[in-house]
Amino acid sequence: MAKTKDMTNSSGQLLEIFWGSGSPFAWRVLMTAELKSVPFESRRLQFTEKEHKAPAYLAINDRGEVPTLRDGNFVLTESLAIMTYLDAEYADPPLFGRSSPATGLIWQWISVFVYHFDPLAVRIIAPVFGGVLDAFEDDIQVAAANLHSELSRVEESVEGNLWLGGDSVSAADIIGYCDLEFLLRIVGRDEVKRLRLGFDELEDRYPSITAWRDRMTRIEGYDKAYPPHWRIS
Ligand SMILES: N[C@@H](CCC(=O)N[C@@H](CS)C(=O)NCC(=O)O)C(=O)O
Missing domain, CATH: 1.20.1050.10 (Glutathione S-transferase Yfyf (Class Pi); Chain A, domain 2)
Known part of the structure; x- marks a missing residue:
């Protein structure tokens, strides 16, 4: 069942989106989340501080790239995959077609x-x-x-x-x-x-x-x- 806008995951947490300012890949994902009014924790990483190469982040994205999505224990990298996941979880509005x-x-x-x-x-x-x-x-x-x-x-x-x-x-x-x-x-x-x-x-x-x-x-x-x-x- 697609999630309604105020639902958290099974651990009762909001999903997290890790992103960096100016990355077109991260921007795609943020636009998708905002357009669908997905409730999420924003985890902005500072490229200048190399936060995307810190061990804690490499543990969820071993390429050290943004974006990454974490939904409870589920971690997803690659912007297109994340957009598809958000579309499946939050159906409204559908971004991959109605026909x-x-x-x-x-x-x-x-x-x-x-x-x-x-x-x-x-x-x-x-x-x-x-x-x-x-x-x-x-x-x-x-x-x-x-x-x-x-x-x-x-x-x-x-x-x-x-x-x-x-x-x-x-x-x-x-x-x-x-x-x-x-x-x-x-x-x-x-x-x-x-x-x-x-x-x-x-x-x-x-x-x-x-x-x-x-x-x-x-x-x-x-x-x-x-x-x-x-x-x-
Ligand atoms: N194929 C990946 C590309 C992600 C990507 O290249 N992100 C860049 C920012 S635009 C990045 O994090 N680069 C940091 C690095 O490679 O050190 C996606 O679609 O998510």
């Missing part, structure tokens, strides 16, 4: 982001974090061009529908949105802007994506899940 076509479309879009968009985005993000932009500039330009092809597909989809999976917000929107916002934050840095990757003209180039991003900011729990340190810097 077979909707479920299929949602997974199609999740796959597009996981298998196509994200690997391209990493080809830009990793050199930025590594401080090796110049050495990778040619590859960054190729990755950016391919990312624009992916964004054109998203544009076409949200031109006809409000949401990627159809007529209600779904896991595909959450995953796509968090991944896109993370990329836009990185390509918005001055040192990346000078490469002219074409993300500055987002609103003109992708008006339907712009409207979709705006819709995303109005979903239930959006503000609570927003990465807190992004509000400051």
Whole structure:
């Protein structure tokens, strides 16, 4: 039976979500939990203090990555798995589709982001974090061009529908949105802007994506899940 919003687990505890600010993977999970009004204990880990590499955390996530969910004795890693677990435990609103076509479309879009968009985005993000932009500039330009092809597909989809999976917000929107916002934050840095990757003209180039991003900011729990340190810097 799906849980109602005020239920605790069999040990009488709220489930816990371990996360770090700015992680798109953790953000997906927090957005899912907030959208569903899941009662949970927030366990924020400070990356700067290496709290995600502390022995107590490695005991539940031996990769030392966020997010992790703990529900009583049950521990789950991997953001997609956690989103699926939350959807199964807290049915309302369903984020993986109300019909077979909707479920299929949602997974199609999740796959597009996981298998196509994200690997391209990493080809830009990793050199930025590594401080090796110049050495990778040619590859960054190729990755950016391919990312624009992916964004054109998203544009076409949200031109006809409000949401990627159809007529209600779904896991595909959450995953796509968090991944896109993370990329836009990185390509918005001055040192990346000078490469002219074409993300500055987002609103003109992708008006339907712009409207979709705006819709995303109005979903239930959006503000609570927003990465807190992004509000400051
Ligand atoms: N496949 C994992 C990826 C999680 C992940 O890479 N998290 C990053 C933050 S964005 C992390 O914790 N990195 C810390 C590290 O690897 O040291 C998921 O979907 O949850």
